[in-house]
Structure formats: structure tokens, C-alpha cells
Amino acid sequence: MKLILTPGKNFILLFFLGLILVVFTVGFLMGNKYGEAIPVLNQRLVPIYKVARDDKLISITLDGTWGANYTEEILQILRENNVKITFFFAGYWLEKYPELVRKIAAEGHEIGNHSYTHPHFNQLSKEKIKEELESTSDLIEKLIGKRPVFFRPPFGEYNNNVIRTANELGYQVIQWSIDSLDWMEPGVDKIVERVLKAESGDIILMHNNAPETPEALRRLIPIFKQRGYRIVPLSELVYKDNYYIESHSGRQVRQDSGGGA
Numbered sequence: 001m002k003l004i005l006t007p008g009k010n011f012i013l014l015f016f017l018g019l020i021l022v023v024f025t026v027g028f029l030m031g032n033k034y035g036e037a038i039p040v041l042n043q044r045l046v047p048i049y050k051v052a053r054d055d056k057l058i059s060i061t062l063d064g065t066w067g068a069n070y071t072e073e074i075l076q077i078l079r080e081n082n083v084k085i086t087f088f089f090a091g092y093w094l095e096k097y098p099e100l101v102r103k104i105a106a107e108g109h110e111i112g113n114h115s116y117t118h119p120h121f122n123q124l125s126k127e128k129i130k131e132e133l134e135s136t137s138d139l140i141e142k143l144i145g146k147r148p149v150f151f152r153p154p155f156g157e158y159n160n161n162v163i164r165t166a167n168e169l170g171y172q173v174i175q176w177s178i179d180s181l182d183w184m185e186p187g188v189d190k191i192v193e194r195v196l197k198a199e200s201g202d203i204i205l206m207h208n209n210a211p212e213t214p215e216a217l218r219r220l221i222p223i224f225k226q227r228g229y230r231i232v233p234l235s236e237l238v239y240k241d242n243y244y245i246e247s248h249s250g251r252q253v254r255q256d257s258g259g260g261a
Contacts, residue, residue, distance in 0.1 A: 045163040047153070047173035049250030051201035051237050056229045059237045060204045060217075061176065063152065064089045065118050067209035068097050074214050075107060081221045084108045086234045087208065088152045088174075091116030091136040098143055105144040110233040112150035113137055113171065121153050121162045129165045150174050150234055172238060175250060176205035182213045191216040196223060201237070201251075 051057075062074070064087060078085060087104055089111060094101055105111055115121070115132045116139075124132070133151060141147045151171040153162055158173065166173050178198050180191050191212055195204055206213050224231060242255045 044247055045160045046245055046247055046250045047158060047163060047175040048203070048238055048245060048252045049175045050177035050203060050252070051239065052251055052253040053201040053237070056200050056227075057232050057237050058198050058200065058202050058204065058224065058229055059234050060085045060206060060231055061112075061152070061174070061234065062087050062206050062208045062213075063114060064093050064208040065114065065154075066093075068093075068100055069209055070211065070214050071097075071100060071104075071208045074208060074217060075104065077214060077217050077221070078109070079107065081225075083221055083231045084110070084233050085231065086110040086112055086150065088112040088114035088150070089136075089140075090114045090118045090154070091132075091139055092118075094136070094139050094143065101140075101143045105146070110150070110235060111140055111144065111148055112152060112174065112234070113140065113148045114152050115154050118154040120155060120157055122157050122159050124162075126161060126165050129162060130169065133166060133169055133171065174203065174234060174238075177202045177250075178204045180204060180206045180213075180216070182210035182216065183207050185210065185212055188212050188215045188219065192219050192223075195220055198224075198229075200229075203234070203237070 060083075062085060064071070084107075087109055089101070093114075101111065113133055113136045116136045117132065119132065121129060121132075137147050149170065149172060151166050152174050156175055158175075163173055178195055180195050182191050195206075195216070198204055206217075221231065239252060239254050243252050244255060245252050
């Protein structure tokens with residue numbers, strides 16, 4: 001059977017192709033506007049990897065899932081340097097160290113949600129994701145009287161379902177732009193070298209129970225201060241509203257500033 005396109009049919013075909021292109025373009029430009037993950041066709045949703053700033057603010061974040069051998073030492077170092085950071089804890093860690101959780105919060109540090117059982121979130125249903133997030137936040141609120149607003153997916157693993165579900169529950173999903181690799185125990189010099197690449201708006205990933213992390217922090221914090229950087233919790237680094245997230249880089253950009261502070 002031979003298909004013959006008449007001028008009328010050509011017009012209709014071109015009209016619908018043009019309409020699809022307009023819808024896609026408008027959706028792309030509006031996606032993730034004002035801090036909301038807006039699904040447009042097959043648009044890939046991403047967490048916040050870095051924040052577009054020019055005011056020399058950076059955040060050090062520590063994940064906690066498997067122990068607390070070095071946490072007291074880390075707290076002492078932070079206290080001596082008058083630095084506040086954000087910790088991400090799994091629910092089972094919170095249950096094991098409730099007094100330490102209260103101490104961390106009492107000293108002015110933030111506590112974020114790192115799931116309850118530290119599973120692979122890409123394999124979870126929407127309902128299971130909600131259960132993991134809300135059970136952990138319930139526990140954090142019970143311990144320190146405040147619900148977390150930040151969520152870091154275990155293993156840094158996410159998909160559109162993970163991002164969308166977390167956003168619907170009111171969480172900003174946080175990744176990282178600088179990975180210290182401290183859990184691999186590469187040596188303090190290597191950790192310091194990697195982390196000192198940080199620039200304004202970077203989010204640094206470290207771990208509370210990595211043996212070389214305390215000494216690395218002891219060296220890193222004074223150097224950052226000498227360079228004019230200020231280490232702040234995520235609540236002082238990320239934008240709460242009126243922003244978008246670049247889908248290709250995960251950089252959070254202020255909607256009305258063109259990327260500045």
C-alpha cells in the first residue's frame with residue numbers, strides 16, 4: 001500500500017510536529033523552576049550537587065551509617081574551629097547512638113535524612129521510599145525536636161521517582177560536588193588534596209567513621225579559612241526557593257540572580 005501525502009495532510013503533520021516541539025521547549029525552560037521537580041516528557045531530574053555562589057561559602061557534609069568511633073574527635077575539632085556542618089545519618093545509626101545525635105544537634109550542627117535502612121533507592125517503589133524517609137525523619141524529630149529538610153540518597157543513587165517523591169515530601173535532595181573518598185583510607189594527604197579543590201558553592205562529602213577524616217579536617221579547616229572561605233551548614237548554602245537546578249550539572253542557581261549569591 002502506497003501512502004500519498006496531500007498538501008492538506010502535510011499541513012496537519014507539520015502542525016502537530018510543531019506543537020510537540022513548542023510543548024517540549026516550554027517544558028524544558030520551565031522544568032525545575034522555583035525549586036520544584038516538574039516532570040516534562042522524559043526530563044531527567046537531579047539533586048543539588050553544587051550551589052551557584054560567589055561569596056566563598058562551602059559546606060562539609062558527613063555521612064554516618066556504620067559506626068561512631070571518631071565522631072567525638074570530629075566534634076571537638078569543629079568546636080575548636082567554631083565550624084558548623086551537616087551530618088546525614090541512617091535510621092539504624094540514629095537508634096544506636098541517640099545521645100550522640102542529641103549532642104551533635106546541641107552543638108549547632110544540622111542533621112539530615114540518609115534513609116532508614118540505607119537501601120538502593122532505585123529499586124524501591126514510591127511507597128517504600130516514603131516509608132524510608134518519613135520513618136527516619138520521625139526518629140530525628142523525636143530525638144532533637146526538629147524534622148530534617150535535606151535528604152541524601154544512599155550510595156548517591158537516584159532516579160526521577162526518588163527525586164520526585166522526596167520533593168513531594170518537602171525534602172531538598174542533596175548530592176555532592178567534591179568526594180573526599182575518605183572511606184577508602186587513601187591517606188590524609190590524598191584526602192586534603194582532593195578536598196582543597198573546593199570552590200564557592202561546593203558540597204564536600206566525608207564520613208564520620210572514616211579513620212583519616214579527623215586529621216584531614218584538622219588540616220583542611222584552617223587552610224580554607226586562610227583562603228577566605230567560610231564553612232557553613234547546608235541551610236546557609238542552598239537556596240530555599242526561587243531557584244532551578246541545571247539538569248546537566250546539578251548546579252542550583254538562584255532564579256533572579258543569574259547565578260550569583
